[in-house]
Amino acid sequence: MDNALPTGKLSRGKVVGKALLKIGAKKTKRFVTNGDKTQNHEEIADIIFDALGELKGVSVKIAQQVALGMPFLPPEYLEKISKSFNAIPSINKALVRKIIKTELGHYPQDTFESFEMTAFAAASLGQVHLATKDGEQLAVKVQYPGIKKSIESDMSLIHFGMKRFAKGQNVDHIVGEIEARLYEEVDYLLEAKNCDFFRENIDNKNIVIPKVYPALSTEKVLTTSFLEGLNFDSYMANNPTQEEINNYAQLIFDTFFYALYTLKHIHADPNPGNFLFLENGKLGLIDFGCVKRVEDEFLTQYNQLHLNLLEENDDQSIIQQYVTLGMIEEENEEEMLTFYTEIIKPLDTLYKEPLVGDSYDFKANNDFSKRGFEMIFEVQQKQFHSVHKLNEQFLFINRTLLGYYALFEKMGARIETGYVKDLMQKHNKQTQK
Amino acid sequence: MKISQSAKEKTKIKILQSAVDLIIEKGFDNASLREMAKNAGVSNPTIYNYFPSKEKLLYAYIEQKHKEAVASLQEIEDFHTYTLREQLQTLIETELELYLEDREFIIQIADMVFHASGLKMGKLYETNARFIETVDEMLSIAIEAEEIAEPPFREHLPKLFWDYYIMVVAYWVKDDSEMFENTTQFIDHSLGLAEAVLHSDILSKASDLGMFFFKTHMLNSLQKFATKQESFSKIKRKLGEVLHG
Numbered sequence: 151m152d153n154a155l156p157t158g159k160l161s162r163g164k165v166v167g168k169a170l171l172k173i174g175a176k177k178t179k180r181f182v183t184n185g186d187k188t189q190n191h192e193e194i195a196d197i198i199f200d201a202l203g204e205l206k207g208v209s210v211k212i213a214q215q216v217a218l219g220m221p222f223l224p225p226e227y228l229e230k231i232s233k234s235f236n237a238i239p240s241i242n243k244a245l246v247r248k249i250i251k252t253e254l255g256h257y258p259q260d261t262f263e264s265f266e267m268t269a270f271a272a273a274s275l276g277q278v279h280l281a282t283k284d285g286e287q288l289a290v291k292v293q294y295p296g297i298k299k300s301i302e303s304d305m306s307l308i309h310f311g312m313k314r315f316a317k318g319q320n321v322d323h324i325v326g327e328i329e330a331r332l333y334e335e336v337d338y339l340l341e342a343k344n345c346d347f348f349r350e351n352i353d354n355k356n357i358v359i360p361k362v363y364p365a366l367s368t369e370k371v372l373t374t375s376f377l378e379g380l381n382f383d384s385y386m387a388n389n390p391t392q393e394e395i396n397n398y399a400q401l402i403f404d405t406f407f408y409a410l411y412t413l414k415h416i417h418a419d420p421n422p423g424n425f426l427f428l429e430n431g432k433l434g435l436i437d438f439g440c441v442k443r444v445e446d447e448f449l450t451q452y453n454q455l456h457l458n459l460l461e462e463n464d465d466q467s468i469i470q471q472y473v474t475l476g477m478i479e480e481e482n483e484e485e486m487l488t489f490y491t492e493i494i495k496p497l498d499t500l501y502k503e504p505l506v507g508d509s510y511d512f513k514a515n516n517d518f519s520k521r522g523f524e525m526i527f528e529v530q531q532k533q534f535h536s537v538h539k540l541n542e543q544f545l546f547i548n549r550t551l552l553g554y555y556a557l558f559e560k561m562g563a564r565i566e567t568g569y570v571k572d573l574m575q576k577h578n579k580q581t582q583k
Numbered sequence: 584m585k586i587s588q589s590a591k592e593k594t595k596i597k598i599l600q601s602a603v604d605l606i607i608e609k610g611f612d613n614a615s616l617r618e619m620a621k622n623a624g625v626s627n628p629t630i631y632n633y634f635p636s637k638e639k640l641l642y643a644y645i646e647q648k649h650k651e652a653v654a655s656l657q658e659i660e661d662f663h664t665y666t667l668r669e670q671l672q673t674l675i676e677t678e679l680e681l682y683l684e685d686r687e688f689i690i691q692i693a694d695m696v697f698h699a700s701g702l703k704m705g706k707l708y709e710t711n712a713r714f715i716e717t718v719d720e721m722l723s724i725a726i727e728a729e730e731i732a733e734p735p736f737r738e739h740l741p742k743l744f745w746d747y748y749i750m751v752v753a754y755w756v757k758d759d760s761e762m763f764e765n766t767t768q769f770i771d772h773s774l775g776l777a778e779a780v781l782h783s784d785i786l787s788k789a790s791d792l793g794m795f796f797f798k799t800h801m802l803n804s805l806q807k808f809a810t811k812q813e814s815f816s817k818i819k820r821k822l823g824e825v826l827h828g
Contacts, residue, residue, distance in 0.1 A: 243665050244672030245771060251680060252762055259658065267661060295764045295771075 241277055241294055243267040249292050253371040261366070262288070271381075272423075273437060275336055280376060287376035288363065289436075291338065295370075298336045305329045331418075335439040338372035344415075344438035345374065351413050356401055358426075358434045377434040379426035386561065394431065399512075399563030401433050402554060407570045410444060410547065411453075411577045418442040418546050420553025422560075442546050450581045451475050452544060453574055459502050460571075465490060476541040496525050501548050504555060505567050513562035518555060595633055598623045599647055602640050607687040611637065611695065641692060642710045649713040652677045656717075667725035668778040674717060675748055675770055679755055679763075693756040707749070714748070715741040731781050747773070 241249070246267055250258045258265035262281040269277035276293040309325045334340055342362045349359040358377060366373035380388065390398075402425070410416050417424070419440035426434030444452075455471040469490050472478040477494065478486055500522050504510035512518060558565060601622035605614040616637060620630035634640040655677050656662060656670075665673065682689050696707060718741040725731050734740060751773075755766040 242672065242771075243669045244676055245767070247659075247673060248676040248680070248767060257655075257658075259660065267664070295762070295767045296760075299760075299764070 240269070240272075241292060245295075246279065246292055249295065249370065250290075253292075253368045254366060262290075265290070276370075281373075283363075283366070287378075288366070289360065289374050289376040290366070291372040291374075293336065293338065293370040298333070301329065301332050301336070305332070331440060331442075337369055338367060339369050341437075341439045342367050342372055342374075344441040347415065348409070348413075348417070348435065348438060348441075352405065352409070352435075354401075354405065354408075356432050357405055358428055358432050360434070360436060374436075377426050377428060377436065379428040379432075379434050382422035382425060382427070382557075385427040392562075392564075395561050395563045396565070397431055398427065398433060399558045399561055399565050401431075403558070403565050404569050405433075405435075406550070406554060407573050411449070411573045414444045414446065414449060416442050416444060416547060416550060418550050420550050420557060422557055442543070444543055444547070448475070448541070448543050449577070452547070453577050453581075456502065456505075457574055457578060459498055460505060465495075475544055477544055496528070497548075500525060501551060504558075504565065505570070508568060509564060509566045511564040512555070512559040513564065516559055516562070518559050519552075522552065522555075594623075594625060594629070595643070596647065598625060598630055598633055599640065599644050602634075602637075603644065603685050603688045606691060607685070611691050616640075638706070642706065644688075645707070645710040646713065648678060648681045649710070649717075651681055653713060653717050655681075666778075667721060667730055667781070668774050670721045671718065671744065671777075672770060672774050674714075674721075675751055676767070678748070679752070679766065682752070682755075689752070690756050693753060697753060708745075711742075711745045715745055718744045734781060747777075 246269075247257055250256075250261060250265075254261050258267070258281070262283045263285075265281040266279050269279050271278040273291050275297050276291050279290045279292065281288045281290050305325065305328070309322075342364065345359060345362050349361065352359065360374035360377055363373040363375075406416065417435065417438065417440065419437070421437075424435065424437045426436055428434050451471065451474055455468065455475065458468055458471065465487065469478060469486050472490065472494060473480050473486070478489055480486070503515075503518070504512075598619060602614070602619045605619050605622060608614075614637070616630055616634070617627060619640075620627050623630070634643060652674060656673060659665075659673070662670065662673075722737070722740060726733050726737075736743075751766065751770055754769055755763060758766045760766075
């Protein structure tokens with residue numbers, strides 16, 4: 151069948167328009183029949199993601215981003231999104247040859263010693279090919295032509311759609327952030343820079359980060375050294391021991407917080423596809439398309455807030471810190487308290503749960519993400535019409551963490567929190583000075 | 584004096600390139616064969632020997648690019664692992680790639696073909712033998728390998744593909760997107776559609792539809808409009824050829 155990516159404002163607009171028309175009809179139906187809400191969400195999720203499926207490419211990425219960026223999204227949407235993870239359109243051999251020639255100046259056979267025309271993995275908005283040059287095994291990521299241009303039209307669908315379902319919760323801010331992140335993600339040169347940054351600064355012998363080949367990289371082609379390892383699903387299918395699982399989860403967990411507190415950067419995409427499980431308990435980090443820089447001032451406030459949360463300080467002082475962070479809008483005390491207890495508190499209780507004790511067993515708490523989604527769904531049902539901007543750095547950190555927790559739960563891992571708490575305390579002491 | 588085939592070929596390419604450069608610089612009408620000869624470093628009689636007219640030179644250029652494209656395809660070691668669609672797409676993309684450095688020249692030709700009366704579209708068809716032969720070969724292999732079923736109008740498909748190719752070039756000439764990304768997508772999408780058609784039995788359905796129209800309407804109207812019995816049977820024969828192969 152035709153795998154083509156619909157492009158051009160007119161044709162995309164038509165697909166978008168059709169989807170919105172369908173949603174409109176469903177919404178009306180619900181008001182008329184006062185039917186079951188859950189059922190309705192499922193239907194709408196179907197319609198939206200059918201439309202997104204038709205748009206393909208960027209939309210899939212947007213869908214992922216929306217899922218991660220909107221903790222208030224009903225679980226039906228998240229389920230749909232998770233299905234779309236590997237649905238990026240494939241780039242056929244003719245196109246791969248053409249892209250390599252356009253981007254690197256020569257056809258694959260003249261650029262590399264060998265080049266596998268069939269991709270071995272899907273990647274963000276493209277696919278990855280195995281190649282060799284000067285005896286080195288390389289991973290060459292190529293991007294579908296025209297992706298960048300279609301971001302804009304796809305985002306207008308997301309913006310319109312999300313506005314309808316977010317019921318007054320802030321959307322503009324997140325949509326803007328997602329759009330910016332997508333533009334960054336289609337720029338492979340930026341990804342190369344981020345990859346180099348992490349490679350140079352992560353000082354852990356168990357973390358392996360590929361080497362970038364700048365002479366073979368452009369905005370649309372990224373060449374790095376090839377890492378030989380298993381992806382998440384294959385790794386888990388091999389029945390690893392509990393100890394191995396725990397070690398990997400610990401490595402992921404500690405590295406995330408190390409990057410946050412020491413490098414002030416986070417790898418803000420918890421997609422398990424970004425990890426490779428290598429020999430001897432080493433972990434490969436690949437795909438640096440979604441890296442977020444964290445500002446010093448924010449980090450200090452964020453850290454203090456979380457230390458306070460862990461120390462179970464009173465709500466009033468915590469609310470003040472949320473106000474400083476821009477997560478709660480300054481208004482009268484009673485309203486702030488209601489907003490906090492109804493919306494924020496259930497969420498932060500969830501986020502901090504694994505951090506409270508010295509260790510946390512995701513195997514024993516294998517309902518963590520289920521409880522999480524249910525709570526988010528519950529929060530989502532509450533009608534809060536006050537529209538204010540939420541701090542996007544805050545959301546990005548916590549959505550990433552939630553993604554990792556869901557991953558640890560899938561692994562059935564147990565993590566120790568000592569190292570991370572030390573980092574938090576150390577950072578606090580340094581900034582207090 | 585005898586000149587070897589390869590020396591002849593070299594001279595031809597040299598003349599073609601200096602002709603292209605001169606036409607880009609001065610325009611087709613103002614570029615003289617005399618000056619082309621001078622730039623290529625050959626004598627006047629020599630250039631007339633190779634190209635009796637400027638028009639002939641254009642057709643030779645197009646044929647030359649077909650030849651180079653096919654040679655480029657032959658360099659692809661695993662070309663046999665490409666699907667029919669990938670092979671056709673590679674052919675078109677390679678031709679465009681070859682046109683890229685002479686783009687200004689191609690724009691002039693396209694202008695003459697589609698707008699001015701300078702060149703006849705039909706004349707261009709005389710240049711397509713190698714292209715059609717290549718497409719025909721790809722198609723035969725795909726059928727033989729049972730990648731696709733024998734499609735109706737089989738023998739007309741390569742010519743149809745040439746028409747499609749001319750359309751792509753016309754699109755490319757007008758394409759102002761970055762790195763001609765729009766053309767790349769246009770090719771990808773349209774060939775995706777063509778692939779879908781070849782893999783389904785839409786074509787044979789179209790053939791059924793064609794026969795239906797032919798029997799019920801065309802014959803009637805042809806009989807009505809045909810003044811001479813002769814020309815009518817000629818047209819009928821021709822249509823029969825198209826529909827039955």
